[in-house]
Amino acid sequence: MVLVVLELGEFYKASKKRFDEDPAFKGRAQQAVVRLQGGETSYRRAWAQICEISRNEFNKVYQRLGVQLEEKGESFYNPYIPGVIEQLSNQGLVEESQGARVIHIEGVNIPLIVVKSDGGYNYASTDMAALWYRLNEEKAEWIIYVTDVGQQQHFEMAAKLAGWLPANDNMYPKASHVGFGLVLGEDGKRFRTRNTEVVRLVDLLDEAKNRSKSVLIERGKAAEWTEQELEHTAEAVGYGAVKYADLKNNRLTNYTFNFDQMLNDKVRLLLLLIFIVQCAIPMKHKANIFAIPIVGNTAVYLLYAHARICSIIRKSGKDIDELKKTGVLTLDHDDERGLGLHLLQFSEVVEEACTNLLPNVLCEYLYNLSENFTKFYSNCQVVGSAEETSRLLLCEATAVVMRKCFHLLGITPVYKI
Template identity: 60%
Template sequence: MADAPEDNTGSLKEQLAKVFEVSIKVTVPDESQVVPIIAPCSKKESGDYQCNNAMSLWSKIKGKGTEFKGPQPVGQAIMRNLPASDMIESCSVAGPGFINVKLSTQWIAKSIQKMLIDGIDTWAPKLPVKRAVVDFSSPNIAKEMHVGHLRSTIIGDTLARMLEYSKVDVLRRNHVGDWGTQFGMLIEFLFEKFPDGEVNDQDIGELEVFYKASKQRFDGDKEFKETAQQAVVRLQGGEEKYRKAWAQICEISRRGFEQVYRRLGVHLEEKGESFYNPYIPGTLDLLRQKGLIKNEAQAIKFKEGQVIKIEGAKVEKNKEDLVIKIERGQVITIEGAKVIKNEGAKVVKIEGARVIKTEEGEVIKNEKGEVIKNEEGKVIKVEEGQVIKIEGAQVIETEGGQVIEIEGAQVIEIEGKDIPLIVVKKDGGYNYASTDLAALWYRLNEEKAEWIIYLTDVGQREHFEMFFAAAKLAGWLPTDKNKYPKTSHVGFGLVLGDDKKRFRTRSTEVVKLVDLLDEAKRRCKEALEERGKAAQWTPEELEQTSEAIGYGAVKYADLKNNRLTNYTFNFDQMLNDKGNTAVYLLYAHARICSIIRKSGKDIEELKREGQLKLERDEERKLGLHLLQFPEAVKEACTNLLPNVLCEYLYDLSEKFTSFYSECQVVGSAEERSRLLLCEATAVVMRKCFYLLGITPVYKI
């Protein structure tokens, strides 16, 4: 019989998998590349873990002249062939070959004590990737960070921390919105207010107020709007005066962002839209060379004698005020089986049509002035002889039967999508897709990233699906989603108020992130003062603890939820010291630290000379859960779900509470051993807090 592998690193599941891999190779030597299926036992009385390969192996080998008569004999053979291992105390086979494993209690204790000596980082999981980019936070220049940036910032930071802990080189990227047409508006307004060019931060005042004032001017003054549009051209052309003004606006915003990041303990490297802008032309050329970028054309066929008018950008209502808007890729059919394909998200207007029939025979009667949107890809039929105006091209009038093709935007067609991915707008300008493609090319080729992770709200999911699909068409990414390099969109839901609508102030303004953090700290400080801590602690301790609990409560209230769901922001709930809250968890950690302090024992000496024993059931349950920490981190990393780690942390706190209520620590015969178990729990809790971006507190 082969010996068990000597490598005892990795999670419990991974270590057990190495042991079972040896046995499976002996049991079914002709079956190659069998991956052991290890999972926690569903019934705890059966064991700690189980191997579930017997049934799948039986389905492969039956009919091949095997000696086995069913899945249970396969399971029995795998169990018999297990190599000797210190980690396994006993095994049993149940049902159709499930192999239940009870781990050695002595081995659990030794593993925990070894971690206390070698450090928690020796428990870090291993991931099959060396370098990752995490693209998160990404606020817009000239606008303050608000509650909408909260989820991207703290979820992204937690994912980056977990990947870093797992020995991945993480490039934290802040893809700020620092380029685009809005800067012409801001710069021109700046010049108008300060014609001599001498301006400082105080002159501009609150940047968001400045932004709103410039936007109001832009929307209400045609001449100012034209000048602002020219300013964009000058900025993009590199004129010194405009670049200097742009840089100043960006710097003011950047300092505001940094104040928020400092309070949240978040570190990012800014590489905004302006950084990737020079790479866009070359990136698009690469895609053109592969034949992926096409000119979006509108093929128009019509019956002889009909008149098709294709108007310019000017929008004109017809005499009946009947407007029909259709989405890109939908088809308008004129009576007589002649087809108009509108593939440019243009506005189609029909003069004089009273009845529109959809492909399903549904009749929609238009009243004067009614806007009808057809967003389901249905065919709209109109009466013969009507005039159809398509916005967005030069005026063409034809009365023959020929086909007219009008050049539109430049696009990449994505299989399975009704609309293409626009990479160059009709006016020749770039958009999010062109910037994202250039950024992806840079991250893959210049930064050598193997995993690029994007954090935005779930509403942008389709954009990322199409953008990733385009990258696969270009050959930048493998079509197999399990292979690297790969991209992932980490979508998240909305932050809601108690009314279940977007979280806003009473005046319906978006809640500023700095105000939210101030309020969290204020409430925590008041609660601590009510408990008499102002008299017991120094002012600095009170401030630091208020920040740790307040900011931690805000983070944990978000992170404990599945990121795909919306969640309700409620200060009273998140600052509750009972239940699954950061306050409860921080208090639990502080209580453990207090137990160790009150014992008067030197915990470092205990680590070296003491011996951890898990003799009571509650001790063993807590010890086993501690050893499952690497599994929780790996699952959270692999699935990009921070709530998995939150669930682990809360369960750890609950198991410690059960242990402490059943097992006396200080003054007991088992004091030295149980203090080591307390210390191990505190060490794992602190690492969980660190990965979640929460500062632990040591006394309450």
Template identity: 75%
Template sequence: AAKRAGWLPQGDSSYPKASHVGFGLVLGEDGKRFRTRNTEVVRLVDLLDEAKVRSKAALIERGKGEEWTEEEIESTAEAVGYGAVKYADLKNNRLTNYTFNFDQMLNDKGNTAVYLLYAHARICSIIRRSGKDIEELKNKGTLVLGHKDERDLGLHLLQFAEVVEEACTNLLPNVLCDYLYNLSEIFSKFYSNPECKVIGSDMETSRLLLCEATAVVMRKCFDLLGITPIYKI
């Protein structure tokens, strides 16, 4: 079917390929199959549009309407809204049912795309506030993982390739979502530790490089999940 639709080449190449997999149901808050009030099937495009509208309203409520251009608000609202819907679906094991809830998926706390996108934006803000040229630091700086929280973060970053392989082999994107959320939590623990001060510390260069490595891996995860990262909030 995929070949007839033109999504895949007609030959017998092993990649790219399509696989049929089982999946659970999307449920409404009443515990039944997710439908409109008229018992019609809900269109994905309508869910994405509604998520964008709600995301934009949240940004304006945070005062971004006075700080950002309309284009910045629109692009951020789209990235966050669309990302929230995608992530809410992908973070669950595809074999299980889950309940569709806008309030939960647009929450900026917990295992949501909003939380993860904001976390990435904050890391980018840390690097910008340092005033350092991160590309220059990559060429000349040295990464030293002297503190336990630094080592924990570094070791988690090193697991990225292994996690991607597992997710692809088993066709389970939730494995990558779990990794991404845990990465954000481990980074938060590192950054909130006074002993791991980044800007203005003797270890500033090394810790900025660790921040950059975290942001890069987060962006790779977002890309694999079809989510657009944001760089400020």
């Protein structure tokens, strides 16, 4: 199936090149789209086969990332388009223009085309039908569009022109556009599947996991852990590395994709969870492996901090659930208070991240929480101290909040190293 997907990608790029260069081919392709949208059997059969190949490949990525989807592709909304356009026409919004049907929007020079001159539908017609369906059939309260920043105006136009949403953006139902920066090729141009040699996400994820597992085995974990524990930790570290590397940055920032740099600067650093970079460092530097600290705003630092907290609680030999029932939390030391105050900010940070749709806000909070815990643990003895019960409870509270952050970011925590 991988070979079929790769061949399909090559076919797509070749077709796009010919579409741009051959007017006759372009015309036939446009008519083919109209016939497909019209439900012609042969075209729908070919389209369904392409969808199935793509779906199988996408599912590999979704499975690795722990993503669950309710699939409603563009074609799902096709039957609703004529009715939506008729409704917009009855509102007096749709006009004829050079054979096409368009909607003129105040303050925008270019009209929104909802039916092309050849009778075919486009993104605008599909997006209008999708908006209608989500509001009227699914009764959505908050619709969030996630695309690159270049499409923001399109979605804002589609969401507001029909008058289906309140004018006040703070009222429900509402629609928000979550723009993200462009992924650029090494030539500085926009990374496009149709004309660029792209790196498949599934390959990047597999490489991250495999390197993580190799290092765990080199550290002797294969002899200490079960195969299931080894696989689970390799996936948690490898996949978490890739996820956090993107989520910690402001989503509006453009970045240049480079496969080697992604693995060297992000994945390999993140694999230091088990005090490693042995598989990523040249032989002459291997003597200095253990001089590399587990620090920095990376998933490894966060996962390590969480695993260390769990280790502290285990080594205490105390039943943390019983301590929660009988223990008292006191924050006398400055670093105890600093950690406690940071924990209290969790709900505010989650609200801010959700309101502004900025996951990097939660990442920053999680990193600072780990920093505060490291400072607390460095200056406050836990096990064997007079304050052991209180400090174990503070450790547990920190671990619970960290796991909540991991859950929201889609990262699987590890409990031992």
